[in-house]
Amino acid sequence: xxxxxxxxxxxxxxxxxxxxxxxxxxxxxxxxxxxxxxxxxxxxxxxxxxxxxxxxxxxxxxxxxxxxxxxxxxxxxxxxxxxxxxxxxxxxxxxxxxxxxxxxxxxxxxxxxxxxxxxxxxxxxxxxxxxxxxxxxxxxxxxxxxxxxxxxxxxxxxxxxxxxxxxxxxxxxxxxxxxxxxxxxxxxxxxxxxxxxxxxxxxxxxxxxxxxxxxxxxxxxxxxxxxxxxxxxxxxxxxxxxxxxxxxxxxxxxxxxxxxxxxxxxxxxxxxxxxxxxxxxxxxxxxxxxxxxxxxxxxxxxxxxxxxxxxxxxxxxxxxxxxxxxxxxxxxxxxxxxxxxxxxxxxxxxxxxxxxxxxxxxxxxxxxxxxxxxxxxxxxxxxxxxxxxxxxxxxxxxxxxxxxxxxxxxxxxxxxxxxxxxxxxxxxxxxxxxxxxxxxxxxxxxxxxxxxxxxxxxxxxxxxxxxxxxxxxxxxxxxxxxxxxxxxxxxxxxxxxxxxxxxxxxxxxxxxxxxxxxxxxxxxxxxxxxxxxxxxxxxxxxxxxxxxxxxxxxxxxxxxxxxxxxxxxxxxxxxxxxxxxxxxxxxxxxxxxxxxxxxxxxxxxxxxxxxxxxxxxxxxxxxxxxxxxxxxxxxxxxxxxxxxxxxxxxxxxxxxxxxxxxxxxxxxxxxxxxxxxxxxxxxxxxxxxxxxxxxxxxxxxxxxxxxxxxxxxxxxxxxxxxxxxxxxxxxxxxxxx
Numbered sequence: 001x002x003x004x005x006x007x008x009x010x011x012x013x014x015x016x017x018x019x020x021x022x023x024x025x026x027x028x029x030x031x032x033x034x035x036x037x038x039x040x041x042x043x044x045x046x047x048x049x050x051x052x053x054x055x056x057x058x059x060x061x062x063x064x065x066x067x068x069x070x071x072x073x074x075x076x077x078x079x080x081x082x083x084x085x086x087x088x089x090x091x092x093x094x095x096x097x098x099x100x101x102x103x104x105x106x107x108x109x110x111x112x113x114x115x116x117x118x119x120x121x122x123x124x125x126x127x128x129x130x131x132x133x134x135x136x137x138x139x140x141x142x143x144x145x146x147x148x149x150x151x152x153x154x155x156x157x158x159x160x161x162x163x164x165x166x167x168x169x170x171x172x173x174x175x176x177x178x179x180x181x182x183x184x185x186x187x188x189x190x191x192x193x194x195x196x197x198x199x200x201x202x203x204x205x206x207x208x209x210x211x212x213x214x215x216x217x218x219x220x221x222x223x224x225x226x227x228x229x230x231x232x233x234x235x236x237x238x239x240x241x242x243x244x245x246x247x248x249x250x251x252x253x254x255x256x257x258x259x260x261x262x263x264x265x266x267x268x269x270x271x272x273x274x275x276x277x278x279x280x281x282x283x284x285x286x287x288x289x290x291x292x293x294x295x296x297x298x299x300x301x302x303x304x305x306x307x308x309x310x311x312x313x314x315x316x317x318x319x320x321x322x323x324x325x326x327x328x329x330x331x332x333x334x335x336x337x338x339x340x341x342x343x344x345x346x347x348x349x350x351x352x353x354x355x356x357x358x359x360x361x362x363x364x365x366x367x368x369x370x371x372x373x374x375x376x377x378x379x380x381x382x383x384x385x386x387x388x389x390x391x392x393x394x395x396x397x398x399x400x401x402x403x404x405x406x407x408x409x410x411x412x413x414x415x416x417x418x419x420x421x422x423x424x425x426x427x428x429x430x431x432x433x434x435x436x437x438x439x440x441x442x443x444x445x446x447x448x449x450x451x452x453x454x455x456x457x458x459x460x461x462x463x464x465x466x467x468x469x470x471x472x473x474x475x476x477x478x479x480x481x482x483x484x485x486x487x488x489x490x491x492x493x494x495x496x497x498x499x500x501x502x503x504x505x506x507x508x509x510x511x512x513x514x515x516x517x518x519x520x521x522x523x524x525x526x527x528x529x530x531x532x533x534x535x536x537x538x539x540x541x542x543x544x545x546x547x548x549x550x551x552x553x554x555x556x557x558x559x560x561x562x563x564x565x566x567x568x569x570x571x572x573x574x575x576x577x578x579x580x581x582x583x584x585x586x587x588x589x590x591x592x593x594x595x596x597x598x599x600x601x602x603x604x605x606x607x608x609x610x611x612x613x614x615x616x617x618x619x620x621x622x623x624x625x626x627x628x629x630x631x632x633x634x635x636x637x638x639x640x641x642x643x644x645x646x647x648x649x650x651x652x653x654x655x656x657x658x659x660x661x662x663x664x665x666x667x668x669x670x671x672x673x674x675x676x677x678x679x680x681x682x683x684x685x686x687x688x689x690x691x692x693x694x695x696x697x698x699x700x701x702x703x704x705x706x707x708x709x710x711x712x713x714x715x716x717x718x719x720x721x722x723x724x725x726x727x728x729x730x731x732x733x734x735x736x737x
Contacts, residue, residue, distance in 0.1 A: 075296030299373030
């Protein structure tokens with residue numbers, strides 16, 4: 001399920017206007033044409049291994065390239081070419097048109113497209129090959145597919161999709177063209193997505209020019225909800241299902257006689273065309289009439305969202321646990337609450353049909369109530385046409401159907417894009433406006449503000465409240481004498497002399513300049529950018545030029561304290577040079593973080609004076625908002641500095657201590673990352689972690705055994721005894737001068 005992109009306009013206003021067309025004009029428009037009737041018959045199952053719920057993966061020619069692994073997905077509002085495939089098509093990125101609207105996957109995570117481009121796409125074989133132009137969105141994200149063929153192209157081709165029959169069909173004047181799916185490839189791609197095993201061959205090489213007109217011959221070859229208990233709730237079960245195609249071929253399954261499922265011009269009655277709307281139907285699930293049921297051939301599971309599940313008054317205790325997570329278009333993981341087998345009915349009497357299918361319950365926000373994925377579509381032997389806004393399925397010798405609601409589709413789409421965009425902004429805001437944590441008594445010190453210069457109210461710095469009165473008075477005098485080393489405003493920044501250090505850009509003069517596409521920011525970020533630019537202009541560090549072609553985008557980095565900053569080059573070598581004589585003696589530094597250390601309280605003022613003198617000599621300034629003087633214990637570069645030395649960060653210790661035993665490979669990798677962050681505080685950490693390393697080595701078969709449980713418990717017990725552990729009483733915590 002992919003929403004977003006420039007579908008029906010690249011702004012909320014355009015999408016709302018498109019949605020209102022149905023309210024104003026009704027749904028009778030569009031030129032229906034005559035066209036052929038498109039049928040799906042039992043013989044269309046020839047060569048298809050049934051029963052199955054495999055994805056539909058076809059081949060297509062795009063921009064004169066033969067491309068395999070083209071995933072047909074009625075749940076996607078855009079066509080997507082993944083960058084790994086786009087790079088092999090040798091199309092200049094400068095030809096991409098910018099896009100204002102992001103893409104949002106099933107989990108709601110945002111993906112910024114590189115741009116979009118209009119390309120020719122050809123489906124089918126002669127004499128029923130059809131060529132049309134469609135916009136493709138270019139996305140730089142990992143994927144086992146090369147292309148996702150979404151509703152825009154399916155609508156342009158007036159295509160009807162049947163994952164059950166493993167093909168799509170489309171009109172070609174008075175004939176019917178088709179593109180067959182590769183069931184073996186479709187099953188295998190899912191397996192590789194799970195196991196992260198290597199990459200497939202990307203294609204079969206350039207076509208032989210002798211095969212036809214060389215001008216028209218392809219120039220080369222290139223070879224959305226995933227997860228759940230599809231074909232088994234483990235990698236072993238899924239691989240076993242995939243191997244059935246290798247062993248048995250793809251001829252199995254009883255095809256039956258069944259009726260012919262046909263789509264004709266008359267099925268467009270009441271449908272507003274042209275369109276590329278999603279298909280939303282109504283269904284009866286567990287004796288509840290449910291609207292906003294999204295038909296998605298790209299989903300490997302059926303999903304009921306918790307807000308709808310709660311209204312069905314089914315006890316959560318009836319849910320069966322699931323070992324396998326769900327993964328959206330952006331690769332983010334969602335842990336399902338469980339699954340349950342329910343009756344689902346589609347259509348109206350006398351062609352109403354009822355079947356049982358498993359539904360996965362998910363607690364994530366959504367504009368939909370249910371996603372109907374391939375498991376149910378396969379059980380009903382369904383043919384799906386987003387273009388005709390209906391699905392059809394056999395009911396004995398008759399054909400049943402469930403019609404879509406275009407008005408609901410457009411409202412859901414607008415709601416989804418608006419909701420996901422708002423959610424993405426909140427996620428960004430969460431990085432900027434971080435949650436205020438409860439101060440840790442081990443790392444926090446009582447502070448008070450001191451005004452350094454009475455004539456300037458803004459000249460305040462922080463000092464430790466625990467300082468003795470005599471030492472505090474000396475500290476005030478010291479800071480007053482050295483107030484010139486603080487940058488109270490941007491105009492106080494004088495800069496470092498070029499004779500001390502200079503930053504040069506080493507470029508190849510013969511290299512071709514790369515044009516960076518404009519990056520769009522939200523209102524809050526734009527305000528911050530304007531303020532920062534004004535500060536730099538006022539300080540004389542930058543000047544305005546009229547050279548709009550080869551400019552770079554501003555890079556914003558979130559900081560603590562609800563602030564942003566512009567990312568710049570490091571000046572570690574500058575710091576190493578000017579503090580060479582103090583390093584390791586009374587100062588520690590890394591990039592722009594400086595720690596002045598004193599063994600005795602009586603030498604603290606002397607060490608501060610020496611450091612301020614060095615800063616003054618080389619023209620460096622301190623940010624008073626980030627300075628804290630006279631503390632006995634503090635956090636530096638993620639570690640706790642005390643009078644006894646460096647101790648483990650209690651936040652990291654607590655994060656590891658509160659971990660549950662890993663349930664999959666990803667969680668085991670997260671465990672090892674947290675152990676590595678504390679490795680210097682764990683005696684014989686490599687030996688303690690040996691059982692976990694063995695689990696990672698068996699990546700294809702995750703197995704958390706008794707040895708792992710024992711090592712995990714021993715590790716937590718050891719962590720509880722570390723100095724700085726949250727479990728130790730405060731009296732055993734130490735400070736430094």
